[in-house]
Amino acid sequence: xxxxxxxxxxxxxxxxxxxxxxxxxxxxxxxxxxxxxxxxxxxxxxxxxxxxxxxxxxxxxxxxxxxxxxxxxxxxxxxxxxxxxxxxxxxxxxxxxxxxxxxxxxxxxxxxxxxxxxxxxxxxxxxxxxxxxxxxxxxxxxxxxxxxxxxxxxxxxxxxxxxxxxxxxxxxxxxxxxxxxxxxxxxxxxxxxxxxxxxxxxxxxxxxxxxxxxxxxxxxxxxxxxxxxxxxxxxxxxxxxxxxxxxxxxxxxxxxxxxxxxxxxxxxxxxxxxxxxxxxxxxxxxxxxxxxxxxxxxxxxxxxxxxxxxxxxxxxxxxxxxxx
Numbered sequence: 001x002x003x004x005x006x007x008x009x010x011x012x013x014x015x016x017x018x019x020x021x022x023x024x025x026x027x028x029x030x031x032x033x034x035x036x037x038x039x040x041x042x043x044x045x046x047x048x049x050x051x052x053x054x055x056x057x058x059x060x061x062x063x064x065x066x067x068x069x070x071x072x073x074x075x076x077x078x079x080x081x082x083x084x085x086x087x088x089x090x091x092x093x094x095x096x097x098x099x100x101x102x103x104x105x106x107x108x109x110x111x112x113x114x115x116x117x118x119x120x121x122x123x124x125x126x127x128x129x130x131x132x133x134x135x136x137x138x139x140x141x142x143x144x145x146x147x148x149x150x151x152x153x154x155x156x157x158x159x160x161x162x163x164x165x166x167x168x169x170x171x172x173x174x175x176x177x178x179x180x181x182x183x184x185x186x187x188x189x190x191x192x193x194x195x196x197x198x199x200x201x202x203x204x205x206x207x208x209x210x211x212x213x214x215x216x217x218x219x220x221x222x223x224x225x226x227x228x229x230x231x232x233x234x235x236x237x238x239x240x241x242x243x244x245x246x247x248x249x250x251x252x253x254x255x256x257x258x259x260x261x262x263x264x265x266x267x268x269x270x271x272x273x274x275x276x277x278x279x280x281x282x283x284x285x286x287x288x289x290x291x292x293x294x295x296x297x298x299x300x301x302x303x304x305x306x307x308x309x310x311x312x313x314x315x316x317x318x319x320x321x322x323x324x
Contacts, residue, residue, distance in 0.1 A: 041216070058202060
């Protein structure tokens with residue numbers, strides 16, 4: 001009866017106008033009750049948290065590995081580059097004028113002119129025939145090496161830019177030196193979409209785990225809930241401690257998932273660094289930042305709270321049907 005009287009006073013204080021302090025006190029007591037629920041079922045809570053942590057860690061780890069692509073590409077020092085081969089009839093002055101006009105294009109970061117003579121000399125040097133080839137019979141045209149801005153190379157914009165530059169007067173052909181970046185971007189988009197789908201599936205799994213754990217808790221406290229109902233407690237009042245319990249489960253699972261991701265990245269750091277050194281690179285795995293950690297903790301809390309709401313709603317409906 002003491003708990004019932006306390007419940008009646010808390011609900012009256014919460015619903016009274018101008019009693020924000022009473023509402024805060026009710027939420028604080030509900031949070032304590034939710035923590036007590038976790039302590040009462042320590043083994044079951046630990047198992048539920050472990051399952052939720054693994055479910056959260058899997059997509060989080062894939063997302064963390066996908067996020068390494070920017071660092072990897074920066075370490076490779078690769079940039080999308082277009083080579084514009086000018087028509088044979090375009091002389092050096094016309095090529096320089098075209099390069100000057102392209103330099104004002106906001107989509108381009110740099111434009112370099114490679115004359116036919118320079119290209120012929122580089123070709124002869126690469127073939128080991130410097131001084132042996134007749135420069136007068138040089139068949140090579142002038143060409144422009146164009147480096148677009150990164151923002152101009154997203155999705156289909158890079159292909160559209162290459163088509164636009166290829167249609168310019170005096171341009172005979174366009175070579176995509178790093179056309180494989182389009183394939184890499186497509187693979188990355190596929191990976192991101194796969195991670196998103198996997199996240200939704202596993203978050204649904206965490207919600208079901210929390211809902212089942214909450215359903216067991218509600219039935220364990222069925223007599224107490226009936227007592228609260230007798231003194232006029234609403235479903236929202238009865239549900240609140242279980243929501244806090246679910247949020248605590250989710251927060252603990254999110255923290256465990258962060259530790260799992262960090263442990264996996266630390267385990268992979270050595271082999272990845274060894275492979276990078278074999279290719280004369282100083283690339284290293286980047287650990288998730290504070291934003292990643294906070295997002296994972298928040299995702300765990302939200303999924304735990306939603307699962308607790310589902311489990312509590314279903315159980316309260318069952319209890320009401322049994323009483324009626």
